[in-house]
Amino acid sequence: MTQTTWAYLSNNFIYSAMGVFALSLVVHAFETAWAVRVPAGGADLQKMDYSKAEKAARIGTGFMLLAFILLFVGVVARGLANGHVPWGNMYEFSITGALAFVGAYLIALRKHDLRWLGLFVSLGALLTLGTAITLLYRDSAPLVPALNSAWLIIHVITAIISGGVFLFSNIIAGAFLYLDSRERGSGRPAWAERLPSLDFLDQLSYRLVAFVFPLWTFSVIAGAIWAESAWGRYWGWDPKETWAFITWVAYAAYLHARVTAGWKGRRAAWLCLFAGSTFLFNYVYVNVWGTGKHTYSGL
């Protein structure tokens, strides 16, 4: 197959993945909003009928998995079209990032029942892919010489995986804050009654961060090694590097707050959201509006 065919194929797979993410979104929305039949006499956890929600959750997860596979094929095909790893511009970062994000969710599903998050996960994936294909799309192209390095591959893939997991832990922290505020007020809504305890969410978002923080550290080091061989300095406070540093320090502060200062719950969740948003900011602001050495080939 020629490279153009691969590129064409990649686009089609990514469109199909978006279609299936949309299905997953609808089914998960159904799970959340309507599938619980509140029995007469109020929401008593023991008496609630979750059978429909359970069925919806299973179907939604099926769609999610299918969409993940389609997206995976789309990303691989893009790599084949390029003749190099598909991490050369914003469009390619976005599709790979969405893949890592959904992947983090699916892996976490194997250990914990988090299917109630499917709504947000499919929404996040759809938004990322949607902006990617409408605003950021670039034709498949060869890598510029500076990007042609093994360290780049290592640096970028670890950064993308870290980003996917950071984002996922932010979603958990967000869910924590929402449920926490409901519990302080009128109590959890009926559909949320079977969701995990606040304590569990608190721990999970921490464990995700503790797990990827070394990976992110490694990614920054790999980037520095690459910068040394391409630009003659391993650290230059370029905007992208500066924000990578800010993210690293913010997550170090978060780990400190948890491990040594004993922060938990709401304060920790806000700090987690702050640290995660520095990563998102780096991704969006510095890539799109920023200047500096990291802006290649017009996005």
Next chain:
Amino acid sequence: MSIEKEIDVPEIGAGGLARFAWRQLTSMRTALILLMLLAIASIPGSLLPQRNQNPMAVREYFINDPTLAKWIDRFSGFDVFSAPWFSAIYILLFISLIGCVLPRTFEHLKLVRAKPPVTPKNLQKLQGFTIFPSEGEELNRAREFFKEERFRIREQDGSISAEKGYIRESGNLLFHLSLILILIGVSIGSLFGMRGDAIIVTGERFINLATSYDSLSYGKLTNERSLNTFSVRLNKFVAQYDPVTNSPLDYAAYVSIEDEAGNTTEEVIKVNSPLTFGSSRVYLQANGYAPFVTVRDEIGNVTFQGPVTFLPQDSNLRSIGSIKVPEASPQLGFVSSFLPTYQRDPEAGGVSVYPELLKPRLLFSIWEGDLGLDTGIPQSIYTIDTTEMTRIALDSLSPGERFDFTGGSITFEKVEPWINLAVVRDPGKTYSLIGGILALAGLLASLFGFRRRIWLRVLPDGQVEIAGLAKNNSAALDLELDKFTRHVKGEK
């Protein structure tokens, strides 16, 4: 009457105050605040242009809004990462770090060599407590297990106390100490390093002397005498482009190197593979085209001859440049652009449609008058200040062609690529790299290590008790206790 007698105020002398300040500085809360401050303090450095990266953008700030720019500059907003307030934050953070980590390191070293604490009297309340009748072999089997699993143990009439997982604290300390090593590496680099840029046209030779550089900067504790002697001759520069997207595929500079001893070697410099001379490295940073021109006066005397480096403006290497002839009288200036693959565009005029030299063309307008070179104001080599000049002609040439104007002629001889070499010495980078690797190793050990104690006691009445205690990760301790109990019972 004095209040002091009644309330018994503790004495806070200078020593007490210092101790108090030190305790505050090395407290966890301070570390947390300083870390957050460091993150926040870096933000302006990414939003405002920085002098050492983008001096042009800083200058623009001063032109567009001088009062605001002056205020920003007063707070070092254009040099955030060398600003006093930025340095203050990270220096305090590292003092706090040393004050926190060094005592812990000594304590930890003592602890690692010490025996585990004695078995507590009451094991019932601890994790995974089990009790079962003894068969007589339990102590031996436990000893065997702990030896195999490399626990540290302390034995005491009928009981064993075992401990493992100091690697968690070791890792944590290693991580924090390695951060100091990274900082040392960065400081060495900025004190003893140097960085210079030089443009070489194909066929030219660059000799590593301070005067050969277009720009050169040194660390605070070093100077030009520290340059090692070598020279680089650019024999050929090859750039490959993708014919579909016009984007570059590969750049290769073929050079001859002469080292201190006078030995010559042939090398290739590429974007991601610099040359190394001791602690200096030579990087390929940029490239462009340099048209060779000859300018003659009306009687045919050469007033200017040689290559002129042009600055690329787009991905098809449309380049701008200026040819200045101060020898001519009146002085001459050629405001020029160079197009490697020329094409006429009805709107934009001359454009380049491909970055290689398929149809090279030099476009210029000729100006006569005062070039303004003696005013003392530094000028860009790529542009001409034409305020004191008048335009006398306008034309374009292909290689080999000549254009005659009143007062002389210009010949476009040929065109050759130029490259920009960066020569960098950073004697601190190895320390930073080692620091980074150690920090990562320490981090992994600290986040995934897990410290726990296990106790076994054979009671006088022939019962065996087992229990444990975990600092973190009690789920993993449950599994381990399970395995231990089975081993002690002689089950496999």
